[in-house]
Amino acid sequence: MNRRNFLRNASISGAGIAAAATGISCNSTNTKEKETNSTSMPITRTLNAPVAICTWGFTDANETAGKALDAGMNALDAAIKGVAVEEEDIRNTTVGKGGAPDRNGTVSLDASVMDSNGNCGAVVCVENITNVAALAKVVMLETPHVMLAGEGAEELAYKHGFKADELLTPSSAAAYKEWLKTSEYKPLINIENHDTIGMLCMDKDGDIAGACTTSGLSYKMKGRVGDSPIIGAGLFIDNEVGGAAGTGLGEEIIKTVGSFLIVELMRQGKTPQEACEEAINRIVTKHNSVEDFQVAYIAINKKGETGSYCIHPGFAMMEYRNSKNSRIETKSHLKT
Ligand code: GLY
Numbered sequence: 001m002n003r004r005n006f007l008r009n010a011s012i013s014g015a016g017i018a019a020a021a022t023g024i025s026c027n028s029t030n031t032k033e034k035e036t037n038s039t040s041m042p043i044t045r046t047l048n049a050p051v052a053i054c055t056w057g058f059t060d061a062n063e064t065a066g067k068a069l070d071a072g073m074n075a076l077d078a079a080i081k082g083v084a085v086e087e088e089d090i091r092n093t094t095v096g097k098g099g100a101p102d103r104n105g106t107v108s109l110d111a112s113v114m115d116s117n118g119n120c121g122a123v124v125c126v127e128n129i130t131n132v133a134a135l136a137k138v139v140m141l142e143t144p145h146v147m148l149a150g151e152g153a154e155e156l157a158y159k160h161g162f163k164a165d166e167l168l169t170p171s172s173a174a175a176y177k178e179w180l181k182t183s184e185y186k187p188l189i190n191i192e193n194h195d196t197i198g199m200l201c202m203d204k205d206g207d208i209a210g211a212c213t214t215s216g217l218s219y220k221m222k223g224r225v226g227d228s229p230i231i232g233a234g235l236f237i238d239n240e241v242g243g244a245a246g247t248g249l250g251e252e253i254i255k256t257v258g259s260f261l262i263v264e265l266m267r268q269g270k271t272p273q274e275a276c277e278e279a280i281n282r283i284v285t286k287h288n289s290v291e292d293f294q295v296a297y298i299a300i301n302k303k304g305e306t307g308s309y310c311i312h313p314g315f316a317m318m319e320y321r322n323s324k325n326s327r328i329e330t331k332s333h334l335k336t
C-alpha cells in the first residue's frame with residue numbers, strides 16, 4: 001500500500017462535527033468595548049464572555065472549563081482543566097489514559113496548548129503521563145522550546161511533579177489483542193463518538209486560549225504524530241482575532257494547516273462558521289472522495305461568536321455560555 005493510501009485508509013476513531021454559528025447580538029469587533037457612563041468616564045465591559053467550546057460531545061469536560069471560567073479562571077488554565085477530564089476518563093479510547101495503543105501495543109499521547117499572548121507548548125509521543133496538555137503548558141513556561149518529544153517530555157514531567165501512570169487499560173489491551181488478529185487499518189467513521197478533544201476558552205477578560213490532546217490514530221505506527229500537537233494544525237490562537245481547533249484525520253489537517261487557516265480567514269472578515277467551512281473545503285477539493293476519513297473544526301472569534309463544520313455528519317460541538325452547556329450539532333459537507 002503506498003503512503004497516500006495508507007493514510008487514506010487509516011482508521012480514525014472519530015466522527016463528524018457539525019456547526020451552527022451562534023447568533024450573537026453584538027456589534028463590537030472587540031470583546032472589550034468602551035462605554036461612556038453618565039459622568040462621561042470611559043468604562044470597559046466584556047461582551048459574551050466567558051465562553052468554552054470543545055470538539056465532540058464532551059459534556060463534562062466543557063462544563064468543567066465553563067464553570068472554571070465563570071469562577072474567574074484564565075482561559076488557558078480553564079482549557080487545560082477541561083481537557084483533563086477526558087485525559088483521565090478511561091472510557092475514552094482516543095484521549096489520555098485508556099487511549100488505544102500504537103501497533104506495538106504502547107499508548108503514546110500528543111498535546112498542545114496556546115495562550116492569549118501567542119505563547120505555545122506541545123508534547124509528542126509521550127508515554128506514562130496522563131495529563132499531557134498540562135505537560136505542554138510546562139514546556140511552554142519552563143523551557144525555551146515549543147515542543148518536546150518522548151522521553152525528554154516524560155523526564156520534564158517527572159521533574160515537575162507529574163506521576164507515572166499505566167495508560168493501557170485492560171479494555172484497551174483487550175481491544176488491541178482483538179485488532180492484532182487482522183492487524184489492519186480500516187476506515188472507521190465513528191459518527192456518534194469522538195477523537196481528539198480540542199477546547200477553546202474565552203475568559204472574563206475576553207482573552208482566548210486553547211488546548212488540544214489525543215492518543216492519535218488507533219494502532220498507529222510507532223512514532224506517528226498527528227495534528228493535535230502541531231501549532232497551526234490542531235490548534236491555533238491569535239488573541240486579536242480568535243482561535244480554532246481540529247479533530248479527525250490529522251494528516252489532512254496538517255497538510256492544510258487547518259487551525260491557522262481558520263484564524264487567518266476570520267482575520268480577513270469571515271465568521272467562525274464561514275472560516276470552518278472554507279477550511280473543510282480546502283481538504284475536500286484535494287480528494288476525489290472523502291468517504292474514508294473525517295475532519296472537523298471548531299472556532300471562536302473575539303465577539304464570542306462560534307462555528308463548526310465537518311466532512312461527515314455526526315460531529316457535535318459543546319458550547320458553554322451564560323452558565324449553560326449546550327450540544328451543537330454540526331453541519332457537514334457530506335449528507336447522510
Ligand atoms: N486528530 C488526531 C490525530 O490525527 O492524531
